Amino acid sequence: MRSNKPLKSRFHLGPSTLPQPAARPYNHCMGKSVLKAAVAALFLSAGPAHAEENEVIFNELPYPVEMRLPGSQKAGAVLFESRYSETAEADYDTVLLQGEMPDPAIRLDVVVRANFFFPADRRYKPERSRRFPGGRFWARYRLDALTRQPLKFSVVNLDLKEDSTLTIYETELLRSDSMSETEEVLPSTFTYVPDPALSLPENIPFRLVRRAGWSAAAPTGPFTPHQPFYFTLHHTQAHYPGTYDRALAEMQFIQDFHQNGRGWIDIGYHFLIDPFGNIFEGRPISVVGAHVKYHNTGNIGISIMGSFHPPVSNIFTPGAKGSFLAVGTYLKDTYTVNRSSFYAHRDLGPTACPGDGLYAVMGTLRGLIFDPQPVPVPPAPELQPNAAQSKSLRQLINFYK
Structure with missing residues (x-):
């Protein structure tokens, strides 16, 4: 099982000619310990896919975190509890996570470790959450005060009848006073x-699933x-739609x-591409997105699902690759974008994205977009007449002698 921590030593810093930073996007009972130990043994692991600078890091517990949850436990029982994470590198009072929850009959809490000011561990239920019909969910937790204390996951049974799973793709530690996309307070009466002038025209050289679609x-x-x-390649670091x-x-x-x-205010990316090559319109191309911290103005975000x-x-x-090349070529031909204006997310900040x-x-994609090679035309083959054609040709020659 790999730790997230070594991943930081592999972060790639982009070239010195990066665009100048733009405005930051505001982007209970006896036997409980035995149950925890038994469930912890069922822990499945996978590698870190998006170790952002504010991501929760667990020793020997990489992302995506997948848990197997036993059914038929009584209501209120703790079905899973992780170890504590590492101490946060900055103050936080908000925990934000997203993943997949096939069965809604559970609740995911976060527990913040006790310290000098709070002598007991503090358990937090989601302040706000949403689960979609297919099981995709996100949850947000608000703490009582700023802290850097480690935290852990705790899954509580509500009415789980059968064994199930819970997957967490990413967990971030944030400050509630810096979560909005801009510092400006937007009016609640906004309509x-x-x-149409902000979006792509109808005569673009690729098929686009527009926002209404x-x-x-x-x-x-x-x-x-x-x-x-310029434009940036991402992955969604989440569900891979089938x-x-x-x-x-x-x-x-x-x-x-x-x-x-x-x-x-909206989805952060300008384009998203699924495994079948479908290109989805995110934010209108002519407006600032929210996909790279400090580098959004002038930057088009293209994210591959998965x-x-x-x-x-x-x-x-091949379908996703072809669609990415189509969008990249369109950006090159339509705007002032050259080969040095194409980045991966990790070139612009501390992250493993796009994986x-x-x-x-990246080198192959850059070459296909900015240095397309002409398709060679094979030489015409020498036609060798068959026996019947040779006989007819000799007869024709003899006729004119």
Whole structure:
């Protein structure tokens, strides 16, 4: 089982010619210990896929965290409890996480370790959460005060009848006073009026599932216009949809998580691509997104659905690759974008995104977008007449002699 911590030593810092930083996006009973030990033995692990600077790090417990939960326990029983995380590197009073919860008959709490000021561990239930029909969920927890204390997960049984699982893709520690996308306080009376001028025209050289096609919610505040001049590759570090309908549901989940979990005005990415090559319109291309801390103005965010960091190894399908190349080529041909204006998320900040799998093909993608090779035309083959054709040809020659 791998630790998240060594991952930080592998962070890649981008070249010295990075764009100048833009405005920051505001982007109970006897036997309980025996039960915990037994359930902990069922813990499944996978590798860290998105170790952001504010992500919760557990010793020997990488992401995505997958738990097996035993059914038929009495209501209120603790079905799983993790070890404590490492001490946070900065103050936080908000915990934000997202994952998959196939059965809603459980509750995921976070427990903050006791310290000098709080002599007992403090358990927090979700302040706000949402679970979608397919099982995708997010949850947000608000603490009583700022802290850097370690925390742990605790899964409580509500009415779980059968064995189930719970998967956590990412957990972040945040400050509630810096979660909004901008420092400006947006009026609650804001009414969104779609502006076609902000979106892509109809005659683009690729098929696009526009916002109406995936039933996007309206933004909660006004957009900030910008002129694109570079673009960034991401992975969603989450669900890898196996059908088009699941991809539509994932779009709706990501937007809801960004708007209501993170407090942003809209989905952070400009484009998302599913394994089948479907390209989904996120934020309008002509407005500032929320996908790279300090680097959003002028930056177009393109995210591939799934996780591409070991040990998770989703497939970057030919369809997804072709669609990414189509969008990248369009950006190159339409805006002032050159080969040095294409980044991976990890080039611009401390993260493993878009995962080692996608990062390994960055050079190939850059070459196919900015240095396309002409398709060679094979020489015409020499036609060798068959026996019948040879006889007819000799007869024709003899006729004219």
